[in-house]
Amino acid sequence: MKLFNYLVAGVFISSVSAAELPDRQAQIPAIAKDPAAQYLQPSDLSAIPQGEFGDKVRLGYQIFVNTQQLRDKYVGNELNCVNCHMNAGNKANASPLWAAYMAYPAYRKKNDKVNSYQERIQGCFTYSMNGKAPASGSKELVAISAYSYWLAISGLMNQLAIDGKVAELSDIELVKGGNREDFPLPAEVKAMFDQKALSSLAGRGFPKLEAPEQAYSTERGEIVYQAHCQACHGADGQGIKMANVSALPPLWGPQSYNWGAGMHRVNTAANFIYENMPLGKSIRLTVQQAWDVAAFVNAHERPQDPRLKGDLPQTQKSYHQHDGFYGKQQLGTVLGADAYPNFPAAK
Ligand code: HEC
Ligand code: HEC
Numbered sequence: 557m558k559l560f561n562y563l564v565a566g567v568f569i570s571s572v573s574a575a576e577l578p579d580r581q582a583q584i585p586a587i588a589k590d591p592a593a594q595y596l597q598p599s600d601l602s603a604i605p606q607g608e609f610g611d612k613v614r615l616g617y618q619i620f621v622n623t624q625q626l627r628d629k630y631v632g633n634e635l636n637c638v639n640c641h642m643n644a645g646n647k648a649n650a651s652p653l654w655a656a657y658m659a660y661p662a663y664r665k666k667n668d669k670v671n672s673y674q675e676r677i678q679g680c681f682t683y684s685m686n687g688k689a690p691a692s693g694s695k696e697l698v699a700i701s702a703y704s705y706w707l708a709i710s711g712l713m714n715q716l717a718i719d720g721k722v723a724e725l726s727d728i729e730l731v732k733g734g735n736r737e738d739f740p741l742p743a744e745v746k747a748m749f750d751q752k753a754l755s756s757l758a759g760r761g762f763p764k765l766e767a768p769e770q771a772y773s774t775e776r777g778e779i780v781y782q783a784h785c786q787a788c789h790g791a792d793g794q795g796i797k798m799a800n801v802s803a804l805p806p807l808w809g810p811q812s813y814n815w816g817a818g819m820h821r822v823n824t825a826a827n828f829i830y831e832n833m834p835l836g837k838s839i840r841l842t843v844q845q846a847w848d849v850a851a852f853v854n855a856h857e858r859p860q861d862p863r864l865k866g867d868l869p870q871t872q873k874s875y876h877q878h879d880g881f882y883g884k885q886q887l888g889t890v891l892g893a894d895a896y897p898n899f900p901a902a903k
Pocket of ligand 1: 583584585620623635636637638639640641651653655656657659676677680681684685700760761813817818819824
């Protein structure tokens with residue numbers, strides 16, 4: 557195994573490949589939406605303090621909303637983090653950063669491995685962004701962690717009407733995440749919430765959609781797509797570019813998330829789509845339509861699963877024991893067989 561995260565002749569080798577990441581795209585728990593839930597309301601960006609710590613928080617925000625600034629360095633497709641974690645990572649039920657931050661480190665029974673917050677972000681760089689993740693402790697991962705931390709703590713302080721500033725944390729502390737006993741919290745927050753409540757804040761992830769009445773169908777999904785999606789995402793699913801910049805994101809093809817990303821699972825996409833699409837929400841899909849269109853979107857070829865070793869059936873068996881089409885026949889082809897490259901350079 558190659559070790560990237562160390563100094564070679566004074567040069568910092570600063571990226572991580574999928575081979576070094578265990579399967580860190582395990583599904584996060586999806587729970588049904590509680591209509592009475594109260595969501596955290598983080599402070600306005602203008603409240604981010606001046607100074608070195610505030611600069612990290614601001615950089616995290618900027619990377620999150622314009623991840624294309626890292627194109628070809630760490631990002632291999634046309635997406636930005638905010639395309640799925642909407643409203644700058646603030647939107648409840650669109651996998652908000654404030655809830656995510658408080659859920660890591662996450663302990664996984666399977667291999668007893670601790671999954672830190674920065675490792676989870678590395679996962680989204682590798683799979684959702686079809687890229688090469690920045691190394692642990694890099695300024696990008698510190699910045700995104702600082703931004704997430706600031707949203708979480710300011711949100712908790714606002715909910716309990718606690719005055720004062722969000723405490724500054726060191727880089728080493730920031731990248732771990734807030735789900736640990738030694739995590740510094742305002743005393744009032746500690747008194748009100750236990751660790752379990754903090755690690756499963758209302759609005760985390762995408763709410764679990766009820767099962768469809770009929771098994772989902774890509775054929776019906778195509779009809780839903782034409783009626784409710786293609787005006788924005790294009791008849792060919794490639795999104796819409798303005799001045800050569802992706803204004804409306806692609807849903808499949810070479811510029812989309814890859815076969816290792818959580819969004820390629822039909823259930824995860826259905827949860828996301830039902831809650832968040834079509835954008836603007838003047839129309840809401842039925843439960844059945846959301847499943848059907850999620851299946852249709854994910855029945856198209858996209859960049860390869862970067863964990864591919866040997867052949868497709870083996871990779872399918874190792875990593876795809878879930879609700880997705882990788883390695884299966886759909887719309888006339890075996891998906892994954894003609895996948896697009898990982899981490900390609902922009903043309
Ligand atoms: C194509 C959509 C998409 C994009 C783009 C994306 N993510 Fe994600 N992200 C997901 C999905 C889906 C999950 C949850 C996966 C699951 O349920 O297994 C997730 C999970 C996460 C989590 C953990 C959430 C939790 O509550 O545990 C973090 C943190 C995160 N992403 C950060 C990022 C960052 C940072 C970027 C940009 C570098 C990014 N994501 C880009 C789809 C995306
Ligand atoms: C009015 C325009 C519009 C419509 C209609 C629309 N979307 Fe989107 N969609 C967007 C935008 C914009 C984003 C990125 C959100 C952001 O950055 O805040 C997005 C993001 C997404 C994403 C995650 C990012 C990605 O590219 O993978 C998926 C999946 C998605 N839409 C699916 C759908 C589906 C399915 C439909 C139809 C049911 C639909 N959308 C309808 C505008 C639209």
